[in-house]
Amino acid sequence: xxxxxxxxxxxxxxxxLRALQDISFDINQNEIIGLIGxxxxxxxxxxxxxxxxxxxxxxxxxxxxxxxxxxIGGKKPEKVxxxxxxxxxxxxxxxxxxxVLDNVKIGRHCRFKSNVFGAAFKTPSQRREEEEIAASAxxxxxxxxxxxxxxxxxxxxxYGDQRRLEIARALATDPKLLMLDEPAAGMNPQEAxxxxxxIHRIRDKGITVLLIEHDMKVVMGICERVVVINYGxxxxxxxxxxxxxxxRVIEAYLGTGAFNAAEA
Amino acid sequence: MFTQQLVNGLTIGGIxxxxxxxxxxxxxxxxxxNFAHGEVYMLGAFFAATFIMVMGMPFYMAFILAxxxxxxxxxxLDVIAYRPLRRSPRLACLITAIGMSIFLQNLAxxxxxxxxxxxxxxxxxxxxxxxxxxSHFRLTGFHLFVFGVTIIMMVGLNLxxxxxxxxxxxxxxxxxxxxxxxxxxxxxxVITLTFAVAGSMGAAAGLLVGAYYNSLYPTMGYxxxxxxFAAAVLGGIGSVPGAMLGGIVLGVAEAMxxxxxxxxxxxxxxxxxxxxxxxxxxxxxxxxxxxxxxxxI
Amino acid sequence: xxxxxxxxxxxxxALLILALVLPAFPFVSQHMLHIIILIYLYMILALGLNIxxxxxxxxxxxxxxxxxxxxxxxxxxxxxxxxxxxMIMPLAFLNGAxxxxxxxxxxxxxxxxxxxxxxxxFSELVVLFLTNEIWLTRGPLGLPGxxxxxxxLSWFGGPVWEFQGELPYYYLAIVMVLGTVFVMxxxxxxxxxxxxxxxxxxxxxxxxxxxNLLVYKVIAFGTSAAFGALGGSFFARWxxxxxxxxxxxxxxxxxxxxxxxxxxxxIWGVMVGAAVLVSLSEVLREVLSAVGLPVxxxxxxxxxIMVLVMRYRPAGLMPIPAVxxxxxxxxxxxxxxxxxxx
Numbered sequence: 001x002x003x004x005x006x007x008x009x010x011x012x013x014x015x016x017l018r019a020l021q022d023i024s025f026d027i028n029q030n031e032i033i034g035l036i037g038x039x040x041x042x043x044x045x046x047x048x049x050x051x052x053x054x055x056x057x058x059x060x061x062x063x064x065x066x067x068x069x070x071x072i073g074g075k076k077p078e079k080v081x082x083x084x085x086x087x088x089x090x091x092x093x094x095x096x097x098x099x100v101l102d103n104v105k106i107g108r109h110c111r112f113k114s115n116v117f118g119a120a121f122k123t124p125s126q127r128r129e130e131e132e133i134a135a136s137a138x139x140x141x142x143x144x145x146x147x148x149x150x151x152x153x154x155x156x157x158x159y160g161d162q163r164r165l166e167i168a169r170a171l172a173t174d175p176k177l178l179m180l181d182e183p184a185a186g187m188n189p190q191e192a193x194x195x196x197x198x199i200h201r202i203r204d205k206g207i208t209v210l211l212i213e214h215d216m217k218v219v220m221g222i223c224e225r226v227v228v229i230n231y232g233x234x235x236x237x238x239x240x241x242x243x244x245x246x247x248r249v250i251e252a253y254l255g256t257g258a259f260n261a262a263e264a
Numbered sequence: 265m266f267t268q269q270l271v272n273g274l275t276i277g278g279i280x281x282x283x284x285x286x287x288x289x290x291x292x293x294x295x296x297x298n299f300a301h302g303e304v305y306m307l308g309a310f311f312a313a314t315f316i317m318v319m320g321m322p323f324y325m326a327f328i329l330a331x332x333x334x335x336x337x338x339x340x341l342d343v344i345a346y347r348p349l350r351r352s353p354r355l356a357c358l359i360t361a362i363g364m365s366i367f368l369q370n371l372a373x374x375x376x377x378x379x380x381x382x383x384x385x386x387x388x389x390x391x392x393x394x395x396x397x398x399s400h401f402r403l404t405g406f407h408l409f410v411f412g413v414t415i416i417m418m419v420g421l422n423l424x425x426x427x428x429x430x431x432x433x434x435x436x437x438x439x440x441x442x443x444x445x446x447x448x449x450x451x452x453x454v455i456t457l458t459f460a461v462a463g464s465m466g467a468a469a470g471l472l473v474g475a476y477y478n479s480l481y482p483t484m485g486y487x488x489x490x491x492x493f494a495a496a497v498l499g500g501i502g503s504v505p506g507a508m509l510g511g512i513v514l515g516v517a518e519a520m521x522x523x524x525x526x527x528x529x530x531x532x533x534x535x536x537x538x539x540x541x542x543x544x545x546x547x548x549x550x551x552x553x554x555x556x557x558x559x560x561i
Numbered sequence: 562x563x564x565x566x567x568x569x570x571x572x573x574x575a576l577l578i579l580a581l582v583l584p585a586f587p588f589v590s591q592h593m594l595h596i597i598i599l600i601y602l603y604m605i606l607a608l609g610l611n612i613x614x615x616x617x618x619x620x621x622x623x624x625x626x627x628x629x630x631x632x633x634x635x636x637x638x639x640x641x642x643x644x645x646x647x648m649i650m651p652l653a654f655l656n657g658a659x660x661x662x663x664x665x666x667x668x669x670x671x672x673x674x675x676x677x678x679x680x681x682x683f684s685e686l687v688v689l690f691l692t693n694e695i696w697l698t699r700g701p702l703g704l705p706g707x708x709x710x711x712x713x714l715s716w717f718g719g720p721v722w723e724f725q726g727e728l729p730y731y732y733l734a735i736v737m738v739l740g741t742v743f744v745m746x747x748x749x750x751x752x753x754x755x756x757x758x759x760x761x762x763x764x765x766x767x768x769x770x771x772x773n774l775l776v777y778k779v780i781a782f783g784t785s786a787a788f789g790a791l792g793g794s795f796f797a798r799w800x801x802x803x804x805x806x807x808x809x810x811x812x813x814x815x816x817x818x819x820x821x822x823x824x825x826x827x828i829w830g831v832m833v834g835a836a837v838l839v840s841l842s843e844v845l846r847e848v849l850s851a852v853g854l855p856v857x858x859x860x861x862x863x864x865x866i867m868v869l870v871m872r873y874r875p876a877g878l879m880p881i882p883a884v885x886x887x888x889x890x891x892x893x894x895x896x897x898x899x900x901x902x903x
Contacts, residue, residue, distance in 0.1 A: 082771050086769070093765060095762040096763070097883035106759045109770050109772055173771055296674075355614065358677060360867070367864030367868065373855060526693075528689070542679055543667045
């Protein structure tokens with residue numbers, strides 16, 4: 001089976017700053033893969049390149065749609081979403097002032113197509129669509145554990161719930177690949193555990209998950225494979241165990257000599 | 265005719281430049297289109313005329329005092345209208361700016377009446393009327409005065425921005441308000457002073473235009489304001505040299521357009537230039553492209 | 562949700578019934594009817610404009626441009642071709658939408674303040690065009706003698722009613738307001754409306770949900786323009802005289818003020834805003850002319866209202882929670898913009 005996402009030699013420069021240099025790795029269908037690295041390593045930049053928010057300076061990003069790889073580097077974010085890549089943001093970006101249910105309904109946007117006239121005259125097809133959107137949005141809320149909270153205002157929810165809602169909104173776009181940017185940040189251990197459970201259930205629906213995460217418990221607990229980047233370069237890929245013990249990774253996180261100190 | 269239109273264009277363009285720097289400086293520090301800036305310009309003209317007619321002041325003194333009043337108006341505008349909204353969304357600030365613009369316009373109408381008034385031209389110094397006739401054009405003392413004032417102010421403003429502590433503080437605030445505040449700069453004070461500088465130059469421009477066309481009316485700020493804004497955009501919003509150049513280019517384009525195309529669309533040329541620039545080269549001559557999306561993730 | 566009619570719906574129905582029977586009261590003069598029709602007209606305009614600042618969070622300073630386009634479309638088609646108003650209405654609507662799209666498509670990718678100033682420039686250009694293209698519009702002389710609408714049933718052997726007095730216009734205006742409210746309501750609860758609200762709230766999040774910002778903003782601008790033109794088409798056939806200076810910036814400002822005062826994004830709010838400001842405007846007009854001041858000065862009050870509303874109640878008299886939260890000071894996700902004084 002083809003990898004769902006192939007990142008081939010991607011670089012990104014911001015003026016003189018080389019945020020990413022020659023990053024290459026594949027993501028297989030239906031795996032949970034972690035992207036780790038110290039702060040400022042370029043993880044979010046890589047996300048943005050895949051999601052279409054940034055255009056890679058060079059290199060290719062191929063996303064497999066119905067068995068065919070499609071080049072998505074430089075495509076507009078709304079196109080990328082329509083192809084089946086959804087994401088969450090490091091600093092939660094909900095539609096703060098809208099209702100929880102509307103947040104999820106907006107996520108459904110790209111899978112429907114009613115237009116101005118449909119909206120104005122409420123044609124039968126439009127009505128059917130609205131019912132479908134409402135039903136699927138409720139279903140997704142239930143799936144992430146926010147059942148019955150649709151009428152609340154997004155920004156009034158607790159932090160952990162906002163994270164869940166953001167995942168719900170991403171799931172609403174029917175993604176094949178879900179990219180989570182530090183989903184466990186700011187969560188207590190119990191919330192983190194239920195998040196891990198949620199990610200497993202998402203994968204069980206056949207969705208591939210790529211996550212940036214600093215919480216090593218989460219990374220070790222659910223990732224099947226881990227990609228490590230540092231200073232915008234690939235450091236290694238491997239199984240969580242391999243990565244955890246690798247001197248280069250420890251050095252990247254803790255500085256030169258840290259490995260020796262850890263050994264001693 | 266070409267040379268004459270060029271002279272006229274440079275004269276009026278210099279005045280646009282004086283107003284345009286006001287827009288650009290304010291935009292630079294707080295990212296607000298200060299729609300009411302055109303009204304400060306209008307008030308400058310009316311203040312000067314009032315000083316001359318009611319108080320019998322000599323022209324130069326009225327000029328200086330009008331500039332001082334313009335500075336005060338600018339500061340009041342900021343303190344009363346904009347400062348309370350520093351942390352509000354842009355839409356709120358823009359709506360306030362529009363509201364202030366309309367308010368001041370009508371206040372002027374209430375005070376001075378809505379009909380155009382002549383500028384007290386008898387107060388203008390003698391040498392303004394001296395005319396030199398060249399082979400292709402005529403030049404008056406008034407032209408020279410406008411050029412002189414424009415050049416002095418532009419040079420002065422550049423020195424102010426580049427050489428003084430205030431200029432440094434202003435650039436710092438424009439770059440990053442939080443960091444500027446951490447570095448011990450009183451951000452609000454710098455912003456208010458920026459409004460003062462902008463207001464004084466706007467008032468000077470208003471006085472010059474009033475005297476040049478010999479006509480003052482409460483809505484004069486509205487057209488001039490948009491034109492000057494167009495000049496600021498043309499130069500690249502946020503860039504002071506850009507605003508100067510933009511003003512002059514726009515003034516010349518307008519004079520040429522009015523001379524060769526159609527004088528009916530004199531104002532239309534500015535609007536047209538502005539729309540085209542915004543659509544095709546939003547960064548203007550010296551500016552930075554402003555994108556709101558794709559940022560800050 | 563439940564089948565019971567809520568109090569606010571009861572109020573709305575009561576107001577509608579009142580509006581329908583109002584002309585029957587003896588104390589309602591032709592002049593009063595005229596002013597109430599003016600209120601209805603401004604309700605349509607305010608509802609149309611509301612799409613831009615209220616639903617999309619953008620500032621539109623050129624709304625009167627579309628109003629003028631609609632009015633002149635209506636006036637000229639009547640003047641030159643004697644077309645029936647019932648044909649003109651949809652044509653004016655579409656013409657407004659067309660110009661909205663033509664202006665919006667290249668300019669809506671810009672930041673909000675650039676867009677605002679472009680709309681302003683556009684509406685001024687419309688006025689200049691109407692003033693200077695005398696061959697088409699008769700310029701400052703104005704376009705007189707536009708026929709009032711009529712209901713022609715002669716096809717079915719019925720009579721032909723030509724609109725006379727204010728009464729038929731009164732009911733036509735009510736129908737148009739109801740139609741507009743109906744459409745706005747529908748849009749608000751649709752996929753389209755949600756996309757707009759998403760854009761208003763957070764553009765980056767909106768694109769990541771697959772919303773094409775430009776497309777949806779252009780749709781918004783076209784729709785808004787179309788309702789402006791619809792109002793204009795009615796205006797032309799109602800006052801039966803047009804001149805370019807009816808479409809100056811003041812009008813845009815007045816309509817914006819209605820939206821801001823009533824509550825951006827709130828359909829009922831902006832209608833209340835229209836009613837309040839038209840009434841205030843008429844009262845001030847009487848007062849000012851009685852004391853011998855130019856009537857334009859009433860805009861002093863409108864300017865002040867706008868500043869005060871933004872300062873103390875930025876979501877208007879009838880705020881909707883989503884806008885209120887967004888307009889509240891200090892809670893802004895203000896996007897960083899790179900500019901520098903150099």
